[in-house]
Amino acid sequence: MARDKNWVRPGDHVIVTGGSSGIGLALAGEFAARGAVVSLLARRPTGLARAAESLRAAGATVHTRSVDVTDRDAVTAAVEELQEEAGPCAVLVTSAGQARPGAFLELPDDVFRTMMDVDYFGTLWAVRAVAPGMTHRGRGTVVTIASAAGLIGVYGYTAYGAAKFAVRGLTEALRGELVPHGVRVSCVFPPDVDTPQLAEESQWKPAETAAIAGIVKPLQPSTVARGIMRRLDRGQPVICLDGFSRALARWGGVLAPVLRRYMDGRVRAARRGAGGAAVRTAASAD
Numbered sequence: 001m002a003r004d005k006n007w008v009r010p011g012d013h014v015i016v017t018g019g020s021s022g023i024g025l026a027l028a029g030e031f032a033a034r035g036a037v038v039s040l041l042a043r044r045p046t047g048l049a050r051a052a053e054s055l056r057a058a059g060a061t062v063h064t065r066s067v068d069v070t071d072r073d074a075v076t077a078a079v080e081e082l083q084e085e086a087g088p089c090a091v092l093v094t095s096a097g098q099a100r101p102g103a104f105l106e107l108p109d110d111v112f113r114t115m116m117d118v119d120y121f122g123t124l125w126a127v128r129a130v131a132p133g134m135t136h137r138g139r140g141t142v143v144t145i146a147s148a149a150g151l152i153g154v155y156g157y158t159a160y161g162a163a164k165f166a167v168r169g170l171t172e173a174l175r176g177e178l179v180p181h182g183v184r185v186s187c188v189f190p191p192d193v194d195t196p197q198l199a200e201e202s203q204w205k206p207a208e209t210a211a212i213a214g215i216v217k218p219l220q221p222s223t224v225a226r227g228i229m230r231r232l233d234r235g236q237p238v239i240c241l242d243g244f245s246r247a248l249a250r251w252g253g254v255l256a257p258v259l260r261r262y263m264d265g266r267v268r269a270a271r272r273g274a275g276g277a278a279v280r281t282a283a284s285a286d
């Protein structure tokens with residue numbers, strides 16, 4: 001992905017799934033500050049209205065659509081309508097997502113399907129709705145929000161991590177196909193970010209998962225959004241916001257045995273901390 005200061009211009013139409021909250025809303029604010037027209041997609045109309053209001057108060061032009069990203073036809077229809085209202089989509093950000101951590105042996109089957117439906121297929125349907133237009137016009141940027149849990153397998157994230165690995169696989173393969181058509185493709189791998197989702201998932205999060213994720217202090221959504229914009233300006237296809245994730249993205253395969261031992265140590269420490277005499281041996285194959 002080449003440097004191109006015109007990847008987003010005033011008046012451009014930017015579509016953000018999950019744009020009513022957290023990372024998506026913070027990014028919508030960054031695009032609005034650059035003069036873009038922003039469209040927000042999410043399920044809850046109240047959240048959409050509140051987010052739109054806050055962006056409009058800062059002078060932005062905002063469109064919204066209440067849609068569940070797992071519904072392919074609804075996503076396609078919403079994106080088409082929004083493009084009729086606000087012009088062809090110059091940038092798509094897929095931030096709609098959900099995290100449900102838990103011990104593998106205790107997670108209900110349907111959680112695995114829900115994570116894939118929301119996090120993976122929710123990303124896929126939005127990308128498929130804009131990709132033909134972008135390639136036809138020879139201009140566009142697709143930004144998917146994965147997770148640091150999509151860079152390495154993390155205790156407690158069997159369902160969520162698998163879906164985020166899928167987002168990463170999709171984005172990486174897609175890049176090779178779309179770049180020749182003038183379409184930029186980037187994937188973002190944030191560590192914990194201080195958003196409603198982080199609070200929501202804490203009710204399910206095993207102490208072991210918290211101990212591993214706690215290696216990186218939660219970032220603020222505004223910091224994450226600014227960091228993403230800076231890296232998009234530089235044309236980076238793989239976007240990490242902290243040193244650990246960056247090391248993982250660059251050296252993950254080579255570092256994996258060391259990282260696994262390190263994480264297993266955090267798991268054992270978390271169990272001692274929880275007062276558990278029951279220290280089951282953490283699996284550490286290599």
Ligand SMILES: NC(=O)C1=CN([C@@H]2O[C@H](COP(=O)(O)OP(=O)(O)OC[C@H]3O[C@@H](n4cnc5c(N)ncnc54)[C@H](OP(=O)(O)O)[C@@H]3O)[C@@H](O)[C@H]2O)C=CC1
Pocket residue numbers: 017018019020021022023024041042043044045047067068069070094095096097098099118119122145146147148189190191192193194195196197198
């Ligand atoms: N916060 C964190 O620690 C991290 C988050 N991420 C990822 O970043 C992305 C954004 O998360 P974050 O900003 O924290 O979360 P928030 O909970 O703050 O925002 C999530 C957004 O997605 C929307 N959304 C959720 N499910 C659906 C759905 N089925 N259909 C349409 N919209 C949906 C929500 O609106 P509504 O509920 O009304 O639909 C909301 O707008 C997610 O993909 C998440 O996995 C990655 C790494 C770390």
Ligand SMILES: CCCCCCCCCCCCCCCC(=O)[C@@H](N)CO
Pocket residue numbers: 099146147148149152154190191192193197198201212213215216244245259262263
């Ligand atoms: C020597 C260095 C060792 C480094 C080990 C790994 C460091 C990064 C751990 C990241 C854990 C996963 C965070 C998931 C965030 C997320 O997606 C959820 N909060 C969503 O809500």
